[in-house]
Amino acid sequence: MMSLWMGLVQAVPPAVAQDQLGAVARIDPVRSLAQDARDAGITVQLYLSQGVPYRVYLLDEPRRLILEFNRLDFSGFTVGNFDQSDGITGVRYGQLQDGWSRMVFDLAQPLRVAQSGLAIAAGDQTGLLTLELTATTAAEFASVAGPPNRQVVAGLPPASITRKTRDRNAPFVVAIDPGHGGIDPGAQVGDAAEADLMLSLGRMLRDALRRNDNVRVVMTRDQDVFVPLEQRIEIAHAEAADVFISLHADIVTEGQASGATVYTLSEQATDTASAKLAARHDRTEILAGVDLSGADDEVTGILMELARQETQPRSIALAEVLVREFDRSLDHVNGRPHRGADFSVLKAADIPSVLVEAGFMSSPKDLKNLKNTEWRQSFADAIMRAVLEWKDQDAAAATLRRQ
Secondary structure: OEOOOOOOEEOOOOOOOHHHHOOOEEEOOOOOEEEEOOOOOEEEEEEEOOOOOEEEEEEOOOOEEEEEEEOEEOOOOOOOOOOOOOOEEEEEEEEOOOOEEEEEEEEOOOEEEEEEEEEEOOOOOOEEEEEEEEEOOHHHHHHHOOOOOOOOOOOOOOOOOOOOOOOOOOOEEEEEEEOOEOOEOOOEEOOEEHHHHHHHHHHHHHHHHHOOOOEEEEEOOOOOOOOOHHHHHHHHHHOOOOEEEEEEOOOOOOOOOOOEEEEEEOOOOOOHHHHHHHHHHHHHHHHOOOOOOOHHHHHHHHHHHHHHHHHHHHHHHHHHHHHHHHHHHOOOEEEEEEEEEOOHHHOOOOOOEEEEEOOOOOOHHHHHHHOOHHHHHHHHHHHHHHHHHHHHHHHHHHHHHHO
C-alpha cells in the first residue's frame, strides 16, 4: 500500500492492461465493508471486479470522504456494510458525467487517510481498494480538505470552459437544466424522485423546442448523472446559450405550497420560503460531494452586478412571460408565481436564467400532475410557447437598445 495525503490522485498500477481499464467494474456488495479500527479510525475495503482509476479526498463543513472512480457501475450494490461503523453516519453513491462515479461518506469525526492502495489479483485481475483512516484534529482536517485538481485525472471535464463566439446567424440556443440527478435524487415522495421527473420533463421540452426552426437545445444532463451546479452553467456557456432554464419540483416542509413558480436571481429572497429553498439546493450540492466554499467571494459580487445591468431585466421579462403562459394554458400557478432567491445555478451573468418549479411534490395535487405523462407534456409545451414568445420580444427590445 502507498501513503496518501488528501487531494492527491491515486490510480491503478501501470501493469494493469489498458484494455481492462476501458471496461466497467462493479463492487462486490457482500465482501466490501467499512469497519472501526483499533486506533479510533476506520478501515474501508472495496472489492472490485477489476481495477479502475480512482481518487480520494476530503471535504469539510460538513466533513466528508469522497471516492471517485472511472467506469464503476453500482448495480446490485447496497450500503448495508458501510453504515455500521460509528465514524460513518451516511453513505451515498451515484454516477457523474463522462463515465465517472462517486461515493460520499459522511464522517462523524475528523479523520485522515493514513494509507491507501489498490491491489490487483494476478489471476482474475480483481481489485481490492483499501483505505486506512485514522483520527486527527479538526484543524488538521480542515487544512487538508478540499477538492483535488480536476485537470489531473484524464477524463474529467475542465474546471473552466471557454464560451463559444456568438454568430449572428446561429440558431437560438436554449440550455435546459433538469435538476439533480445521479447521487442527488432531489425531493422524494414515495416512489417519485424529483431528478427522474425533471429529466423526463426536460426531454419533453427539448423535443418540443426542436420542432421549431432555427432553435437548438443543449441539455446539462440527458441521463441519471450528477452534474455540479457550476458545471451546469459552464455547459451553457460552452454552447453559447441564449437562455438557461433550470427545472425543479421541490417540497416544502413548513406550510403549504402548490402551483408553478418561476425564480430569478436575487441576493435578497422575496420571502423566507424562497431563501430556505435556495439554501437547500446548495446544501444538496454540498452533501453530494461538491465544495462550494469561496463561491460567493468569486462569483456573487461581480456576476450579480453584471446581471443587474442587462441580463437580470431580461430574466425577469422571461419569468413574467412564463407565468402568464402557465396561468393561461394550464391554470397552474402559485399564489406568488414570480419570486427571487439566491440560487447558485442562476449566477451566469451573461445568460438570462430562470429556475422553474413545475410544482411542489409536497402537494398531493401537484404530485399527481407531475407523475402524469400527459400533464408533463402539456407543461413542456407551455414552457416552449413562453420561450419562443420571449425570444421575439427580447430580439425586438435588443433592436431598441442598439438604436
